[in-house]
Amino acid sequence: MRAAKFLAGLLAATIVHVLGVRMVQDFSSAIDVFLVVALFNARGGSPFAGLLGGLVTGWCADVMTGGLYGAYGFCNTLVGYGAAVAVQRLVIEKAGGVFLLFSLGAAVQQLLLLSLSRLLRPGAPAPELTGLMVMFTTVGLTGALGFLLRARLVRWRAAWRRNQSATLR
């Protein structure tokens, strides 16, 4: 079930990315949808799931970008694993915490990506600072929004079940 959810998320991310890039020129500079999926996956699972999710989303992101193949795979693996370990050790039960986790994840990913591309290809281009800030914010906001929606869905489902059982009685 977890794997199916993850694959559905990955499929949705691919569709959103392709449509987003088609409609907005700077879409991929503004948000990394694959990272969002990796972080959601890491948030709800073990470090192993975080690692694996990061690896797979990273490889998908690598196909969609023109840089060296494996750079996103490397960064997302570390971020996915790190986020899963952080979630295990910290109690993150508020939207603000989730926002921070996702934004920090995006910051670490971009930092790693930049260091890696500078290390392997001196003189490689760098993203603009404004673009990075926008990305940290959008990834954080998407994470917080997802968290709030999920919480509301859980509450709504619980209420629906209570109503059902009351009707049966």
Add this chain to the structure above:
Amino acid sequence: MTEKRIRWLLVGVLVGQLMLLSAQVRSEDRNYSVLEASMLRLVAPLVRAVDGSAAAVSSLRGRFETRKALREDNEKLRGELEAMRRDRVETFGLEQKLELLSKAASYAQSSGSPPRVADVVLLDYGSWQQTLMLYVGDQGVERQQPVVTDAGLVGRVVVAAGRYAKVQMITDRSASVGAMIERTRRQGIVRGGERSFLGMDFVPLQEVVKVGDRVLTAGIDGVYPRGIPVGTVVSVRPGGELFHRISLVPAVDLGRLDQVFLLQAERVPPDLQTIDDASR
């Protein structure tokens, strides 16, 4: 799985990926791995399907919007058609002249095989890591095939995966093209520069380069045929030592690609290839 094992797995995965990355860097000619080609084969059909659906939806919406406008245009065009029929008689002489010229042009064309059309399925020009993914059809594609439009050079194929290909655009920082200034025939190397600009290196200070000069491929790099427009000079500054610092704007608007043409790669003859390998 225990925490210790997961950590070892993490280290293994990271080291594996670093090896994959460094294997690509070691090669000047951007090697690609089987993994990259396989992932491209896996993901690209989905990308193409999404892109196709989006195009179909927007075209359907466009059809409704333009239907009314078409009716009005139809009336107007009928009137214009009459006038054009009269003009047709006058242009008959010009047509004959054009036919002669086109025969001469095809005779002068150096490339043996005609260009092939490829559809753009993913274009991400806005990001700092630019991406261009193509659907090339059943005939497949080879690495190093030049990618052009009617306006000029786009780049070259760096990953070929069945019906799909990934293209390195000329604006990519690691891309370089052997080029020449059309007016003076002076050769240099064009590289990807800041954002959407290109830089041209190795043009000596003695050479007079003017803003507005057109730059074409020189056919010296073993990839691109000679004479394809690369860009136009937008600024010339004296460089640090012996060469100009020239900025170009690409001949093609790379942010607006829909269909492109694939040319046959200019292969280095086998004898020269052996000499080249030995010198490396």
